[in-house]
Structures are given as C-alpha cells and as structure tokens.
Amino acid sequence: MGKTELKVAVKFCGHCNPQMDMFELYRALLGKCEKTEFCFFSQDSCADLLLVLNACSSQCAACPPFSGQTVIVSPEEIDHWPVSSEHLLSAIQKTIEGKERILQ
Amino acid sequence: MKTGQEYKDSLRNRNMKVYLKGELLDSKTLIDHPFIRGHVNSAAMTYDMAFDPKYEDLLTTTSHLTGKKINRFTSIHMSVDDLIKKVKMLRAISLKTGTCYQRCVGFDAVNAAYSVTYEMDRALGTNYHERLVNFLKEWQENDWMVAGAMTDPKGDRSLRPSQQADPDLFVHVTQKDDKGIYVSGAKMHMTGMVNSHWMILMPTSGYGEEDKDYAVCCAVPVDAPGILHIFGRQTNDDRKGQGEIDQGNARFGVVGGECLTVLENVFVPWDKVFMCGEYQFSGMLVERFACYHRQNYGGCKGGVSDIVIGTAACVADMSGYGKAAHVKDKLNYMIHLTETLYSCSIACSAEGKPTAAGNYYVDPLLANVGKHNVTSVIYEIDRLAQDIGGGILATLPSEADLRSPEIGKYVEKFLKGVASVSTEDRMRMVRLLENMTGGVALVESMHGAGSPQAQRIMYSKLSNIEAKKACAKEIAGVKG
Numbered sequence: 001m002g003k004t005e006l007k008v009a010v011k012f013c014g015h016c017n018p019q020m021d022m023f024e025l026y027r028a029l030l031g032k033c034e035k036t037e038f039c040f041f042s043q044d045s046c047a048d049l050l051l052v053l054n055a056c057s058s059q060c061a062a063c064p065p066f067s068g069q070t071v072i073v074s075p076e077e078i079d080h081w082p083v084s085s086e087h088l089l090s091a092i093q094k095t096i097e098g099k100e101r102i103l104q
Numbered sequence: 105m106k107t108g109q110e111y112k113d114s115l116r117n118r119n120m121k122v123y124l125k126g127e128l129l130d131s132k133t134l135i136d137h138p139f140i141r142g143h144v145n146s147a148a149m150t151y152d153m154a155f156d157p158k159y160e161d162l163l164t165t166t167s168h169l170t171g172k173k174i175n176r177f178t179s180i181h182m183s184v185d186d187l188i189k190k191v192k193m194l195r196a197i198s199l200k201t202g203t204c205y206q207r208c209v210g211f212d213a214v215n216a217a218y219s220v221t222y223e224m225d226r227a228l229g230t231n232y233h234e235r236l237v238n239f240l241k242e243w244q245e246n247d248w249m250v251a252g253a254m255t256d257p258k259g260d261r262s263l264r265p266s267q268q269a270d271p272d273l274f275v276h277v278t279q280k281d282d283k284g285i286y287v288s289g290a291k292m293h294m295t296g297m298v299n300s301h302w303m304i305l306m307p308t309s310g311y312g313e314e315d316k317d318y319a320v321c322c323a324v325p326v327d328a329p330g331i332l333h334i335f336g337r338q339t340n341d342d343r344k345g346q347g348e349i350d351q352g353n354a355r356f357g358v359v360g361g362e363c364l365t366v367l368e369n370v371f372v373p374w375d376k377v378f379m380c381g382e383y384q385f386s387g388m389l390v391e392r393f394a395c396y397h398r399q400n401y402g403g404c405k406g407g408v409s410d411i412v413i414g415t416a417a418c419v420a421d422m423s424g425y426g427k428a429a430h431v432k433d434k435l436n437y438m439i440h441l442t443e444t445l446y447s448c449s450i451a452c453s454a455e456g457k458p459t460a461a462g463n464y465y466v467d468p469l470l471a472n473v474g475k476h477n478v479t480s481v482i483y484e485i486d487r488l489a490q491d492i493g494g495g496i497l498a499t500l501p502s503e504a505d506l507r508s509p510e511i512g513k514y515v516e517k518f519l520k521g522v523a524s525v526s527t528e529d530r531m532r533m534v535r536l537l538e539n540m541t542g543g544v545a546l547v548e549s550m551h552g553a554g555s556p557q558a559q560r561i562m563y564s565k566l567s568n569i570e571a572k573k574a575c576a577k578e579i580a581g582v583k584g
Contacts, residue, residue, distance in 0.1 A: 010157070011157075011161065012157055012159070012160075012161060013161055013162075014158075014159050014160075014161045014162030014189075014192055014193065014196050015158055015159060015196055015199070016162060016191075016192035016193065016195040016196040016403075016407070017195060017406075017410075022158075023158045041157075060188070060189075061161055062161060062185075
C-alpha cells in the first residue's frame, strides 16, 4: 500500500516529569500508521495535522500557530477526552485515520 | 546553536590556567581530566538536548533580541511561560544527568543584570544596559557557556569589604582608564567555571558608598590574562581514576565541578562592564540573581531526586524487597517531598511579573521558600534512600575486587541479589545511590544559591508580619 497525502507533524512537550515516554509512543505509532507520513514539527513544516504529545497530564507543550488541525495528546486524554493509557495508541491511530478519511 | 561535541571542541581553544592537586593542567586537554570530564559531559547535555525533538520545546526558545532560535540557557525570560519552562527544562536535564549541569548560573546572572542595568541607566544616566544587550547578542550567537561569579572569599565576615586586612578578599576595581577597568580578588565555589567560555562577575552583597570599588559587574573570558583557577576536591574523587563502577555516576560526576577563581589585575574593556561603582544597585543585583537562582532548585533538585527515588527503588527490587510495604511507603513519601520542592519552583514562576526592562522576574518570597526547603528536604529524601539502600551503601567492595581473578568470584557470589539481576548491575545501582546521597551532593543542597540563613533573612523583608498581626487581632476581637 502506498502512502496517502496525509502528513502529520509531531511535537513533544519536553518530558520534564514524564508519566509516559511519548517518544516511545511516537515510535509505536510509526509502526501502526504505515500509510501516514510523519515529521517533527518546525515553523516551516508543511503538514495537514499537528500531533502534540504531552508526557504528563499538565499538557504544557506549546501549541504553535498551525494552519491545519491540531490533536493534543497526554497519557490519558486525546483532545481533552478521557482515554485509558492502554488504548491510547489505537485511539490516536483512529483519530489520525479519521482525519485521513476527511482529507480523502 | 552548538551541539554537545561542538561545545566540547570549543573549550579546547581556550588558553586557560587550571590547577588541580597542585599541578597546572594542559589547557587543550583539561576537559578530559578524570576529575573534570563528567562535569563537561553534563554541561554538554544542555547543548545536545536542544537538538532532540523530544526536549527542544523546553531547551530552545526564540531570542527577543534577534528573532532567532536559541538555546534557552542564553535567553531572557520574557513571560511567565518562560519562567515555568526554565524550571521544567532543569528537571528534564536532571533526568538525563542525575547531577548539576552548571549552566543556570550565568543564565541567572544575565537575567538579573538585564533588569538591574535598565533601572540603573534610568536612575543614573549610565549606558550599561545597551552594553549588556550587545554582549548577550554575541553570547546567543556563539551559544557560549557563561559562569556566574558572585561569591567572594569574604575573609572576616564581621567586616565590610573595605575594612578587611586584605582588600582582595572581595573582588574590586583596582584601576580605571579610558579603555576599561582592572579587577582583583577571587570568587569561590565557581560552578562550571573550568568548562565555560566566559564569566559574569557580580558583587557578593549590597554595599554602601565606602565600598563602591567593590560594586562591579562585568563579563570576562575565563582565560583572560591574570586569571587562574584552582579546582576543588570532592568526596571520593580518587575513585575517578580507578574504573567506572565505584564512581557511581561516571559519565556526569557529582555536583558542578567547583573551583576557586583568582583574579590579579584583570583588564576588562568598558563595553563588557555593566556596573562600576554604582553601589546603590549592588544589593538589587545580588537579590535578583539570588531569587532567579533559588527558583531553579525545585527543578534541578526535583529531577535529581527523581533519580535518587528511581535508584533506591531499583536497589530494593534487585535485592528482593521492592514489594515490601515499608519500602513502597518510603518511596511514596520521597515522591511527595520531591513534588513539594518542584511545586515551589513552579509557584514562584507562575507568580512572576514583568520588570521595567520588560523581562520577567520570579516571586522572590516563593523562590526563597523553595530553596530553603531544599536545604532540608533533600537530606530527608536522601536519608530515606539510604534507609532503603541498606548498609551495603557504606561497605560495598570495589570494582577492582569484582574484576579480580582471585577474589572476583566471591564478590560475584556474595553480592548477588535476585537471580535475574547480575551482581555487577546491583553494584552499579548501589554505587549510584551512595554517590548521590552523601558528601558534596548534600553540601551543595545546603549552601548552593545561598545558605539557609540567606533565605530566612529574606522572609521578614518579603512577608508582612504586621498585616498578619492585624488579621489575627481582628479575628480575636482585639482593637488597636
């Protein structure tokens, strides 16, 4: 299967007091979402979706100005909706796939 | 921005005089010396993490002077968010090093000097702020490591600087000419100095007119002519020449690699002078620096305590008592204490406010409370860690014994804990715990950023006891 057009920029919080290692979660996501193109966020990144991965519940990662949609993740929430930690990976995958469908 | 390797390479270009155990070290290779290299590795982490997407949100920011992306350690706090991010950055780095990475001192010095020079210029018509800003632009461009140099030797503590038998016991201006000033004296306990590019000299206290020659703030290269450094000894430092395990934290060392810095008629050009005789502002500079520095301790020591907690928990697991209720209870209390330290740093940052210069300053009372907590709470955290760790912290055989063809088998056999963990791994964790909970690590928590009394004397100044009395009287129905 080829890649879709969806490109996801990823941004991390800084991991000062991590409840969950979001870099590990990101790696797992790479394995799960094979059709999605990921990159690390930068001011000039051209992406459809900004995925902000916070390692604790304070969700302090700065959300930079971004033209597309932003999804904010912390160990037990996606966009402030509760998600159990064990289902977090699949829930993020679902969220991304949902955005992909909208894009298509 | 520099990478960690670029930072290390840049240190080899200095022509620096560092003495260690009576010997002058080679300037090109001193950062490889076993007593020094751990501190260099730790400081290098502040550079490398700025390039890691996982940490860059904390380790980098945008310069308000140039609009460029810079390492946060070279920045001026321009918002409450900047103050909070500083604390979080410190905790994040401590989780990687388990010890001091030294770079906050110069960071705090420039943030303090930024607002003080602005206010000084307004009051006295000087132009120190512009000079500081120009220096800061160079600093950001070169991503320098800058040491903050405040503490003078002070000689007889009952005497003012000008009353001392030896005038050099406080750094002071000895000469001025049209090109610049000359300073002499010494600075004690200089964290990260031997692996810095520059230092910012600051007065050690508020002064009166009679001590105006001691009211001096300026930036000086660490290898300027007339400067030498004498590296301090640490608990168990001879272990640094004898393998890895016995050091506990061989990669990053313990505390900041402090030294005594001696200045003999050191020339400083005017464009690097930010205070010279304006004694009225010396106390303000000291206080602002101290409060910024005290803000840090719940961040950096919070992260260091996270490592102590993790190490104690590992030692308990490796020894087979990790599931014991009393161990879990102690670990939970250590977490409580650690987060209490962290809370004060976050609180003093959240209550930060802008100065006349536009940069943000912490709440001084809460910053002092936070550092004062560190002077006792770290001892309690470390006491509990030693309680969990057991007597083996004080009696563990050496790495040489473990490696010995003759007796290694006995160390291997009798130091074994649970079956799934090697003896060597258990020894490594025990040594890390020993290293982090004793000797210089504890003294640094007590006296770094000012001894406990320095915080207590701020309380009466910063807290309104009369207002508290009035409230109490009103509740009790006492009039007048």
